Amino acid sequence: MADGIPFQEAIDFLAGKVNLPTKRWDDLQHAGHVRGFAVAGVVRDDMLADFRAAIEKARRDGTGFNEFQKDFDAIVERTGWQYFSHGKTEEERRAWRAQIIYNTNMRTNYMAGRWSQLTDPDILRYRPYLQYIHSGSQHPRKLHLSFNMQVWETTNPIWRVIYPPNGWGCFCDVEALSERELRALGKTGPDPTPDLQPYQATDPRTGQPETRYPGIDRGWAYNVGEEWLHGIVPQELRKPLPAFDPERRPAEDLPALPSPTVVSEEMLAPEGLTDDDYVGRFLDEFGFREKGYGYFRDRSGGIVSMSKAMFETRDDAGNVTGSKSNKYERGPYMPLLAATIRDPDEIWVDWAAVTSGIVLKRSYIRRFVLPDKKALFVRFEWTSKGWIAITGFQSADRYVRKFRTGAMLYRRQEEE
Structure with a gap:
């Protein structure tokens, strides 16, 4: 929600998900996270439905993290869920895990909705460029910081890899620019496309080959909005x-x-x-x-x-x-x-x-x-x-x- 107006595209992204029980975060990868709603370690249908309802409420009503943490605490109290977390006290552990669930879901549904807006033909006609905006983190990832203020055409395939979020806790964003706004930055055209030098690794669970990119967390080198709109499931389904x-x-x-x-x-x-x-x-x-x-x-x-x-x-x-x-x-x-x-x-x-x-x-x-x-x-x-x-x-x-x-x-x- 922005200025009291529900973010309908982000709401639609959430509405199209399927609740999928998982034991680990990488039980699903890439398009699986676009199509499936999952919370690592949650295998009970009722728990998963409760977590989803809490995230949907946060997106629909703009209730924020504090309200979500109350919902998280209530779910844990009701179910006795034993979850993986970090922290010295139970309060710290709960806050850490609630924050991971909240941020991951809210950022991905927000950026999926943003991509839907930014690739609308009318928007592309007048604002055909995207500028990468670093989050300003005190401990930045070097790759993310190197993209800061760089501009590429929205249709550039680079966005299939680096469109935010690019990792756990990534709050980077993008801004649509017109030709005039691009010139106002002192640029005569889009910046050179970065050569990310992908490398072949293996899925630690399956041994299957997978492509990774230095500086992008495993499992995050994809465009959540592009996968949602043009991915593995036809729009009508x-x-x-x-x-x-x-x-x-x-x-x-x-x-x-x-x-x-x-x-x-x-x-x-x-x-x-x-x-x-x-x-x-x-x-x-x-x-x-x-x-x-x-x-x-x-x-x-x-x-x-x-x-x-x-x-x-x-x-x-x-x-x-x-x-x-x-x-x-x-x-x-x-x-x-x-x-x-x-x-x-x-x-x-x-x-x-x-x-x-x-x-x-x-x-x-x-x-x-x-x-x-x-x-x-x-x-x-x-x-x-x-x-x-x-x-x-x-x-x-x-x-x-x-x-x-x-x-x-x-x-x-x-x-x-």
Whole structure:
């Protein structure tokens, strides 16, 4: 809120998020934080909803940090949440953690809303430049300080990396400038684009390669506004997860699925392998066969845990009773099951009713055309009960659409 006027774009950004329980801050990355509302260490749906309500109130009503800290204290008292924090006293620990949650969420939704305004065609026409404004911190990050007062065109790709915030506690900002205002600064044009010299590192959770930039905190080298407006979910599907409804049907305006992937014989596993070999072929696709387990970061930015347990059958006592890796003779499709998680057509989250109550399920779906021209539909679902992998030869849109419910986290973009 500014001058008593609600910041509608920032409110809209928050409204489109999906509550996603997480154990660690990097359970989600980049676009995952744009689409998902998460508080590291909060895995209970009710707690997450309370934190979100407190942040939404702060954004909508401009109530500020002191009011949010009261909400934080009330949530901790009610739930007994044991959270990670810094400080010598309990008061200091609570204040530190509340500040992290508040600042991170308020800064990202504010800057997402700002990007929506700054890239409006009418604004771009008269103010085509952005000036980086350093926060004035007493202990500045050298890279952020080096950008201070520098000007680049709003359309310059550099903003996909350095658009604030650029790290934990970063309060840097931008200001839109007209051509006349640029000249008034004594500049004849935008400043030279900085050469940030990205380097390749690895995700410490998954071992997957990731690009990092010196001076920008891990996980912050992206433009929250650009990802929101032009990211991995079509604009018409950027909706929050609705409440559980056993009778819910798919939306009427769902776009068609991406085109099925044509499969060659080389993409399939041989027939006649043992159950363990088929599980191995699946794990091979992620490099996990030797260890038998591992973590993978999916296309929506979320962490997926994998092991041979995904294909084990168990009795009511939890004892392993067999393997479902070649159930219905689907063993040769194991590489395609892996491809469905690695590069799905779509990822959805929705509520599911189980014996213990209502749980959040995460669904990966993808369609293939097999070498014999037969269509194959693969669906992977993860709930608190574990993994369910389903393959079938019915892949028409009208059939698949009944599995496309809840909130979309990712959609594969087809090459034009």
